[in-house]
Amino acid sequence: MSILEKFAALNNRYDHLKQVGADPFAVKFDDIISCVEGVVNGKKTLLFGTNNYLGLTFDDEAKAESIEAIRRHGTGTTGSRIANGSYKGHQELERALADFYGHTHCMVFSTGYQANLGMISTLVGKDDHLFLDADSHASIYDGSRLGHAPVVRFRHNNPDDLAKRLRRMGDQPGDKLIVVEGIYSMLGDTAPLKEFVDVKREYGAYLMVDEAHSMGVLGEHGRGLAEREGVEDDVDFVVGTFSKSLASVGGFCVSSLEGFEILRLASRPYMFTASLPPAIISSTLSALRTLRAEPQRRTKLTANSRRFYTGLRAAGFHVGPECSPIVAVMVEQPEVAVMFWKRLLEEGMYLNLALPPATPNSSAFMRSSVSAAHTDEQIDFAVALMTRVGRELGLLPEENNVCAFPGPTAVFSGERLGATAATARALPQGAGAAAGMA
Amino acid sequence: MSEAKDQLIADISEALETVINRKVELRTDMNIVNDLGLDSIAVMNFCMALEDKFDISIPLHDMASVVTVDDLAKTIETLRSNA
Numbered sequence: 467m468s469i470l471e472k473f474a475a476l477n478n479r480y481d482h483l484k485q486v487g488a489d490p491f492a493v494k495f496d497d498i499i500s501c502v503e504g505v506v507n508g509k510k511t512l513l514f515g516t517n518n519y520l521g522l523t524f525d526d527e528a529k530a531e532s533i534e535a536i537r538r539h540g541t542g543t544t545g546s547r548i549a550n551g552s553y554k555g556h557q558e559l560e561r562a563l564a565d566f567y568g569h570t571h572c573m574v575f576s577t578g579y580q581a582n583l584g585m586i587s588t589l590v591g592k593d594d595h596l597f598l599d600a601d602s603h604a605s606i607y608d609g610s611r612l613g614h615a616p617v618v619r620f621r622h623n624n625p626d627d628l629a630k631r632l633r634r635m636g637d638q639p640g641d642k643l644i645v646v647e648g649i650y651s652m653l654g655d656t657a658p659l660k661e662f663v664d665v666k667r668e669y670g671a672y673l674m675v676d677e678a679h680s681m682g683v684l685g686e687h688g689r690g691l692a693e694r695e696g697v698e699d700d701v702d703f704v705v706g707t708f709s710k711s712l713a714s715v716g717g718f719c720v721s722s723l724e725g726f727e728i729l730r731l732a733s734r735p736y737m738f739t740a741s742l743p744p745a746i747i748s749s750t751l752s753a754l755r756t757l758r759a760e761p762q763r764r765t766k767l768t769a770n771s772r773r774f775y776t777g778l779r780a781a782g783f784h785v786g787p788e789c790s791p792i793v794a795v796m797v798e799q800p801e802v803a804v805m806f807w808k809r810l811l812e813e814g815m816y817l818n819l820a821l822p823p824a825t826p827n828s829s830a831f832m833r834s835s836v837s838a839a840h841t842d843e844q845i846d847f848a849v850a851l852m853t854r855v856g857r858e859l860g861l862l863p864e865e866n867n868v869c870a871f872p873g874p875t876a877v878f879s880g881e882r883l884g885a886t887a888a889t890a891r892a893l894p895q896g897a898g899a900a901a902g903m904a
Numbered sequence: 905m906s907e908a909k910d911q912l913i914a915d916i917s918e919a920l921e922t923v924i925n926r927k928v929e930l931r932t933d934m935n936i937v938n939d940l941g942l943d944s945i946a947v948m949n950f951c952m953a954l955e956d957k958f959d960i961s962i963p964l965h966d967m968a969s970v971v972t973v974d975d976l977a978k979t980i981e982t983l984r985s986n987a
Contacts, residue, residue: 600952616963619952634961 483821486801488808490819500524501839506811512844514834515818519791520682520756520763521839522713528752535748542743548730555747562754563718567689567704571726574718576739578678578707579605581717584735585674585705586645587613594640597628597671599647599657606645606676612735615643622650625661632669642671648680648691652820652833654792656680656691663700674703682711682757683791688764712753714746767791767838770845774836777849782862794820795832795852802859803830809855815848912977919953932974960984 483489496505501521504511522528535555543550560572575581586609590596596615598606601622610617621627628644635642644666646657659675666673677690685693688711692698702723708716730736742750757763775789786794797803800821807819810832817834832852836845856862917930923946936942942950951967954960954976960983970976 600948610964616965618955618961618963619948621952631955631961634955634959 483800483804486804486808488804488811490804490807490821493811493816502837502844504816506816509814511811512815512848514836514840514848515816516837517679517710517835518713518837518839519679519711519767519835520713520753521837522711522753522756525713525749525753525756527756528713528749531752532745532749535744539744541745543741545740546737547741548737550741552741553744553747555744555751556741559747559751559754560718562751564720566687566754566758567720568698569704569720570722572718572720573726573730573733573736574716574742575736576716576742578705578709578715578717579608580735580739581705581707581719582606582676583609583612584733585703585719585729586610586643587735588729588733589613589672589674589703590615590641590643592616595635595638595642597631597642597644599623599645601650601652602645603647603651603676603678606647615640623655623657625658625665628662629665629668632665632671642669643674644671645674645676648675648677648684649790649792651679651792652831653786653794654679654790655787656684656790659691659695659697659701663697666700672702673700674705675701676705678705678707678710679790679792681706682764683767686761688757688761708746708750708753711757712750714750714753716742716746716750763838767836770836770838770840770842773842773845774834774840774849777845778852781849781853781856783852783856791836793834793836795834797830797832797861800830802861803832806832806855806859806861809858810851813851813855815851909977912980913973915957916954916973916976916980919957920950923950923953930973932972932977934973935971936973936976937971954980958984 480491493506495511496508498504498513499510501516501518501523502513504513539553539555543553547556556574560574563574564570564572573581573584575584582603582605586596586606590613592614594615596610596613596617598610598617598619599622600619618631620631632642644662646659646662648659649656657675662673665671675690675692677692680690680694682688684691687693689698690704690706692701692704703719703721705719706717708714708718771791771793772789775785775793778793778795779785784796786792797806803819803821807817810817817832820831820833822830834848853862857864913930913932917928920928920930920940924940924942928940934940936950937947947967948964951962951964955962958980960980962979962983966979966983970979
C-alpha cells in the first residue's frame with residue numbers, strides 16, 4: 467500500500483482509456499511550427515485545440531521584443547514582486563491593461579489560474595458570501611477553496627437561480643461576490659451578463675467576470691463579453707489571462723474599486739510566487755498593442771468560428787449552444803470519442819478531448835478552438851475530416867443515406883440541438899482525468 | 905425513527921433522484937459517496953437540489969463534513985432551524 471493507493475480508481479479509468487489505443491492526456495508534439503501547425507509522430511498536424519485565438523504566438527514583433535528583453539534584463543526575476551521588487555515592465559504592463567479596460571488599477575499574476583486563485587480567495591473573507599456559476603473553471607473553484615468565505619453554487623448561466631440563492635441569504639451580514647465567465651471554456655457559451663448585472667444590482671453584490679476566453683474575442687475593442695453587452699461599468703472586477711489571445715502566460719485583474727492596491731499585500735497567490743520574467747512581459751505588451759491596433763484579427767476570428775461551427779452543425783454534429791471560437795461536438799459514448807480523437811490525430815488534426823466524469827450526463831466533448839490564423843482551407847479540411855471520421859464511426863449517417871425519420875444522430879435543426887447542449891455542464895472542479903485542460 | 909425524520913429522508917431521496925436520474929432506497933447509515941457512487945460534481949449538484957427542495961442555503965464547506973445520509977439529515981435540520 468503506497469501513498470498513491472488513493473488514485474487506484476483514477477488509474478483504472480486511465481488504463482481503460484488507454485486500451486482504446488490513445489492517450490489524449492499525453493500528446494507529444496515533435497515540434498510546433500506555426501500558430502496552427504505542429505508535428506505529431508512525424509506528421510504535420512493542424513492545431514484546433516490551442517486557445518491561440520488571435521494567432522499571435524509567432525508574431526514577429528512580439529518575438530523580437532521578447533528576445534530583446536532577455537538580452538537587456540535577463541531570463542528571470544528570480545523572486546516575487548513583494549520581496550524582490552517590480553521591474554519597469556511589470557508596471558508598464560499593468561498600466562497598459564488598466565488603460566485598455568478603462569480601469570484605475572491592475573494586478574498582474576504569474577498565471578491566469580493564479581489570478582483567479584489570488585483574487586477570489588482574497589476578496590471575500592469568512593464573513594462574506596461567494597456565489598459561483600456551477601460550471602466555473604477549476605481555478606475559480608480552487609480560489610473558493612483557498613479562501614474562507616462560504617460558497618454557494620447557482621445553476622449554469624441562470625440569473626433567476628442566482629437571484630433565488632441570494633434571496634435565501636436574507637439579511638445576513640457580509641459582502642457578496644458573484645463570479646461568472648465571459649465565454650465558458652468547454653462549450654463556448656457566453657454568460658447572460660445583462661441579466662446577471664440586474665441581479666447584482668438588486669442584491670447589492672459585487673460582480674467578477676473572468677474574460678479569459680473572451681478577451682480579444684468579443685466586443686468592438688476586444689475587451690470581452692462585458693464590452694459586447696455594454697455593462698462594463700457594472701463589472702467590479704475583470705479577470706483575464708495572457709495565455710490565450712495574448713499568446714504568452716500570466717494573468718491579471720483590473721478594477722476601479724478604491725483601495726484595490728492593498729490586495730498586493732493580502733493576496734497570497736500574488737505575494738508568494740515568482741513574478742513573470744521580462745521576456746513574457748515584453749511579448750504580452752506587444753500582443754496587447756497588436757490586439758488593440760488590429761481589429762481585423764477579431765473579424766477574421768469571428769468569421770473562422772462561424773465557418774467551423776456552421777460547417778460541423780450542417781454535417782449533422784451535435785455542437786454547443788452558440789457560435790464562438792470554442793466549438794464543442796458532443797459524443798454520447800466516451801469510448802467512441804477517444805477513437806474519434808485518435809483517428810483525427812492520425813489524419814493530421816489535433817483538438818482537445820473532455821471525458822466523464824468531468825463532463826455531464828456521461829457524455830464526452832470533442833473540444834476545439836478556432837484561431838484567426840486558420841485559413842478557410844484549413845477549416846474546410848477540418849470539417850471534412852471530422853465528417854468523414856464521424857461517418858466512419860457511425861456518429862453521422864452515410865452521405866447517401868436519405869432518412870425520412872432522422873434518428874438521434876441525424877437531427878439537423880441547430881436550434882433544437884442547441885437547446886439540448888445548453889443544458890449540458892462544462893468542466894467544473896478538477897475532478898477527473900480530463901480536468902485542467904483550459 | 906420519528907415521522908419527521910422519515911419525511912426528511914424521503915425528501916432527501918427525492919432531491920437525490922433528480923440529480924442521478926434513478927430510484928434510490930436511502931438508509932441513514934449509507935455513505936453518500938461510496939454507497940451511492942456520487943462523484944464530487946454529483947455531490948455539488950445534489951447540494952443545489954437540496955437547497956431548492958428545502959429552500960435553504962447549504963454552503964459547500966458544510967457538505968464537506970457530511971459522510972452519511974444521517975450526517976446530511978442532521979445538517980439540513982440544523983440549517984432549517986437557523987433559517
